[in-house]
Amino acid sequence: MNFDLTILGTGSAIPSFGRFSSSQVLHTHNKSFLIDCADGTQFQLRRYNVKTNRMGHWFISHLHGDHCFGIISVISTMGMLHHTNDIYIHAHPHLEPVLQAQLNYFCKDLPFKVYFEPLNPLQNEVIYEDRSLTVSTIPLVHSMPTCGFLFKEKVGEPHLNRELLDFYGVGIEDMKHLKEGADFTTSDGRVVPNSRFILPPTPPKSYAYCSDTAYTERIIPIIEGVDVLFHEATFGQAEAFRTKETLHSTAKQAGMIAQKAGVKQLIIGHYSARYATLNHLLDEAQAAFPNTLLSYDGMKHSW
Amino acid sequence: MNFDLTILGTGSAIPSFGRFSSSQVLHTHNKSFLIDCADGTQFQLRRYNVKTNRMGHWFISHLHGDHCFGIISVISTMGMLHHTNDIYIHAHPHLEPVLQAQLNYFCKDLPFKVYFEPLNPLQNEVIYEDRSLTVSTIPLVHSMPTCGFLFKEKVGEPHLNRELLDFYGVGIEDMKHLKEGADFTTSDGRVVPNSRFILPPTPPKSYAYCSDTAYTERIIPIIEGVDVLFHEATFGQAEAFRTKETLHSTAKQAGMIAQKAGVKQLIIGHYSARYATLNHLLDEAQAAFPNTLLSYDGMKHSW
Numbered sequence: 295m296n297f298d299l300t301i302l303g304t305g306s307a308i309p310s311f312g313r314f315s316s317s318q319v320l321h322t323h324n325k326s327f328l329i330d331c332a333d334g335t336q337f338q339l340r341r342y343n344v345k346t347n348r349m350g351h352w353f354i355s356h357l358h359g360d361h362c363f364g365i366i367s368v369i370s371t372m373g374m375l376h377h378t379n380d381i382y383i384h385a386h387p388h389l390e391p392v393l394q395a396q397l398n399y400f401c402k403d404l405p406f407k408v409y410f411e412p413l414n415p416l417q418n419e420v421i422y423e424d425r426s427l428t429v430s431t432i433p434l435v436h437s438m439p440t441c442g443f444l445f446k447e448k449v450g451e452p453h454l455n456r457e458l459l460d461f462y463g464v465g466i467e468d469m470k471h472l473k474e475g476a477d478f479t480t481s482d483g484r485v486v487p488n489s490r491f492i493l494p495p496t497p498p499k500s501y502a503y504c505s506d507t508a509y510t511e512r513i514i515p516i517i518e519g520v521d522v523l524f525h526e527a528t529f530g531q532a533e534a535f536r537t538k539e540t541l542h543s544t545a546k547q548a549g550m551i552a553q554k555a556g557v558k559q560l561i562i563g564h565y566s567a568r569y570a571t572l573n574h575l576l577d578e579a580q581a582a583f584p585n586t587l588l589s590y591d592g593m594k595h596s597w
Numbered sequence: 598m599n600f601d602l603t604i605l606g607t608g609s610a611i612p613s614f615g616r617f618s619s620s621q622v623l624h625t626h627n628k629s630f631l632i633d634c635a636d637g638t639q640f641q642l643r644r645y646n647v648k649t650n651r652m653g654h655w656f657i658s659h660l661h662g663d664h665c666f667g668i669i670s671v672i673s674t675m676g677m678l679h680h681t682n683d684i685y686i687h688a689h690p691h692l693e694p695v696l697q698a699q700l701n702y703f704c705k706d707l708p709f710k711v712y713f714e715p716l717n718p719l720q721n722e723v724i725y726e727d728r729s730l731t732v733s734t735i736p737l738v739h740s741m742p743t744c745g746f747l748f749k750e751k752v753g754e755p756h757l758n759r760e761l762l763d764f765y766g767v768g769i770e771d772m773k774h775l776k777e778g779a780d781f782t783t784s785d786g787r788v789v790p791n792s793r794f795i796l797p798p799t800p801p802k803s804y805a806y807c808s809d810t811a812y813t814e815r816i817i818p819i820i821e822g823v824d825v826l827f828h829e830a831t832f833g834q835a836e837a838f839r840t841k842e843t844l845h846s847t848a849k850q851a852g853m854i855a856q857k858a859g860v861k862q863l864i865i866g867h868y869s870a871r872y873a874t875l876n877h878l879l880d881e882a883q884a885a886f887p888n889t890l891l892s893y894d895g896m897k898h899s900w
Contacts, residue, residue, distance in 0.1 A: 308677055309640045333670035334637035337612045359673045359703050367636035370662045374611055392702050399695050400662050 295426070295447070297322045297499045297521070301563065301593040302338035306506075306528050306542075307360040309334075310567035314591055315360035318524070319344050320445055320501055323426040328352040328368075329443060329503050335364035336371045342592045346372060347379070351422055353429065354385035355505060356415065356440035362389065366396045373404040380407040384421055384429075386439055387412035415441035418516055432516050434507035436541045442504035444516060453493040462486065499597060502557070505564050508537060509547040514555045521597050523552050524589070527562035530574050545575035549582025559597075563589035598729070598750070600625045600802045600824070604866065604896040605641035609809075609831050609845075610663045612637075613870035617894055618663035621827070622647050623748055623804060626729040631655040631671075632746060632806050638667035639674045645895045649675060650682070654725055656732065657688035658808060659718065659743035665692065669699045676707040683710040687724055687732075689742055690715035718744035721819055735819050737810035739844045745808065747819060750801035757794050765789065802900060805860070808867050811840060812850040817858045824900050826855050827892070830865035833877050848878035852885030862900075866892035 298321040303314030315332030319339070326349040328335075339346060346368075354362050362385070369381065383389065390410040397408060413421050413431055416439060422429035425448070432442035454472055458464075468478055478486045502517040505526035517523055528542035537544060543551075545562055552560035560583050565572060572588055579586040587595070601624040606617030618635030622642070629652040631638075642649060649671075657665050665688070672684065686692065693713040700711060716724050716734055719742060725732035728751070735745035757775055761767075771781055781789045805820040808829035820826055831845035840847055846854075848865055855863035863886050868875055875891055882889040890898070 308674055309643055312644065314640060333667065334640050337617060337637050340612055341615065357703070359670060363670045363673070363703075364636065367662060367666045370666070371611055388702065392698055395695055395698050399691065400660070400666075 295323050295499075296596050297445070297447075297501055298594065298596045299501065299522070300342055300344050301524075301561075301589045301595070302335060302342065302344070302591065303332050304563040304565060304589045304591055304593075305360075306564050306566055307358065308567040311570050312591070313565065314338055316355075316505060316564060317364065318503065319349065321345075322445070322447070322499070323424075324348060325350065325424075327429070327445065330355055330361040330505070331364040331368060332360045333363040333367075336367045338591065339368065342594075346375075347377060350379050350381060351429075352381060352383045352385075353422075353443045353503075354383065354389065355434070355442060355503070356436060356438055357386050357388055358438065358506070361506075365393060366400065369397070369404070369408060370401055373401055373406070376405055378405050380409060382409045382411050384411045384413050386415060413441065415439040430516070432502065432504060432513050434504060434513065435510045436506045436508065440506060442502060442507070442513070442517075444520070445501040445503075447498035447500065449498050450495040452495050454491050455493050458491055464491075504551075506542055508541040509543050509551070511551070511554065514551065517551075517555045517557065519555070520557045522559045522561060522595070523555065523557040524561045524563060525551055526564035527575050527579060528564050528566050530569070531578055533566065533568070545579040546582055549579035549586060552579075552583040552586070558585070560586040561589050561593075561595065562586060598626050598802075599899050600748070600750075600804055601897065601899045602804065602825070603645055603647050604827075604864075604892045604898070605638060605645065605647070605894065606635050607866040607868060607892045607894055607896075608663075609867050609869055610661065611870040614873055615894070616868065617641055619658075619808060619867060620667065621806065622652065624648075625748075625750070625802070626727075627651060628653065628727075630732070630748065633658055633664040633808075634667040634671060635663045636666040636670075639670045641894065642671065645897075649678075650680060653682050653684060654732075655684060655686045655688075656725075656746045656806075657686065657692065658737070658745060658806070659739060659741055660689055660691055661741065661809070664809075668696060669703065672700070672707070672711060673704055676704055676709070679708055681708050683712060685712045685714050687714045687716050689718060716744065718742040733819070735805065735807060735816050737807060737816065738813045739809045739811065743809060745810070745816070745820075746806045747823070748804040748806075750803065752801050753798040755798050756796040758796050761789075761794055767794075807854075809845055811844040812846050812854070814854070814857065817854065820854075820858045820860065822858070823860045825862045825864060825898070826858065826860040827864045827866060828854055829867035830878050830882060831867050831869050833872070834881055836869065836871070848882040849885055852882035852889060855882075855886040855889070861888070863889040864892050864898065865889060 302317040305313030316330040525548035527545035605620040608616030619633040828851035830848035
């Protein structure tokens with residue numbers, strides 16, 4: 295099933311040139327997943343017509359304000375809008391006491407519950423699973439414990455060859471048996487082996503979100519071959535010297551990771567507040583990995 | 598001296614039609630005063646080029662999220678931008694424990710201090726004073742303790758009649774004496790009485806901010822005759838029945854208060870999320886008080 299990504303903010307810590315800070319929504323299998331939640335996210339959600347009624351699981355990469363200050367506002371507004379499904383916030387355990395104090399004071403009568411699901415950003419592990427996909431942590435390298443998130447669709451059921459079904463006039467009951475592995479017997483008694491009907495399942499889709507992070511090749515085995523990689527690209531080459539102190543990446547490094555991990559497509563973002571224009575970041579990333587897109591606030595991307 | 602007002606958000610609790618929630622900055626006498634601070638205020642400050650380096654005193658009307666959720670982000674960003682002047686937050690005392698917990702976790706190394714100045718929203722009293730102006734609370738009627746703020750310039754020094762000074766050739770030393778109340782003696786010994794030189798001081802300027810509130814005539818003696826009154830106008834006449842339950846005002850009620858208080862100009866805002874267009878609110882307010890302006894995000898108004 296389609297992965298539909300909406301990128302709500304592409305700036306870094308300090309807002310500039312109209313760019314909001316980190317927040318994204320991935321919609322797939324009739325659910326929406328919020329990834330990071332900067333100040334102002336509630337405005338961006340409405341500005342870009344993102345539906346929030348099926349947005350039950352939120353994933354927070356780390357506890358810098360430009361990735362989590364908007365949580366309380368989104369919850370408060372969803373409360374006023376009579377949202378009823380419970381919300382599960384997957385984040386570093388330090389978030390709970392601070393956010394719970396805000397919830398206790400500002401959101402006393404929410405029509406839904408807010409659950410904290412503490413995660414360990416230092417480990418690569420599955421932290422969410424439903425019948426369609428899993429979400430795993432991707433340990434990153436930043437100035438505080440930080441992880442990215444890998445959204446991976448499960449391998450679906452094999453398909454049946456529609457032309458062959460028609461050719462043999464297979465009925466609904468027999469289709470069920472075929473799916474369960476049985477052979478098919480025609481009305482005149484001939485046996486057609488199951489394998490002739492079975493087509494491989496649709497390749498599972500995947501999305502890796504990696505922000506904020508310094509360049510680290512340790513993530514490569516985790517994100518290898520993903521359909522789309524979002525990787526932060528805070529700096530251009532002229533400011534590459536800043537990555538050591540701030541533990542961010544350059545656009546070129548984002549491209550290098552994408553290339554080494556053999557991903558299908560790279561999207562860069564989390565731009566430093568110093569850049570009014572971003573073409574040089576795109577150029578630098580594309581030099582290492584041509585299939586790179588420059589994200590912008592409100593960008594929608596589906597695959 | 599000029600009062601320069603920038604209105605950063607004109608929506609109410611739920612963001613809609615691109616309108617941010619309540620936040621304003623009043624700049625006068627080389628200082629900026631932040632009035633309420635909704636989620637997203639840091640973006641609006643930058644979008645509308647509001648200088649924050651002299652923004653030391655912040656006034657929070659009440660502790661609904663659409664008036665205070667942005668505080669932590671503005672502080673955090675000012676920290677990153679190496680702001681050094683201390684910040685004084687005038688608000689209901691309940692704000693301190695919740696915000697302090699956030700500051701302790703997210704803003705450990707601020708280059709300035711944040712002081713909480715608890716106010717009593719039920720009393721009309723001066724809560725800030727410098728040599729140029731005072732700020733007083735205006736008790737309002739809302740679903741939690743709420744006050745507006747009256748910014749009132751102090752009466753300045755009398756002016757000296759420039760033409761008469763020239764006529765008599767008054768020197769700098771004698772001008773000082775005139776300001777202190779002395780008469781002037783000409784070189785040939787004639788005494789010109791002090792009163793002939795003295796012109797009345799410039800009328801002091803004033804601004805009253807009243808949001809959120811139900812219609813209440815108790816504020817009239819406090820805001821009487823102000824230059825500019827900002828009064829919330831959440832609803833139009835068709836939704837007037839909602840004011841009782843929500844303790845907000847209609848545009849017409851805002852106009853009635855302005856008219857009864859004899860203010861010079863009314864600005865309405867804090868519009869319900871249901872209104873895509875606002876002309877009917879302006880019409881309804883103007884029917885009661887013609888000199889009414891409809892505020893919009895980014896509006897700048899000086900007097």
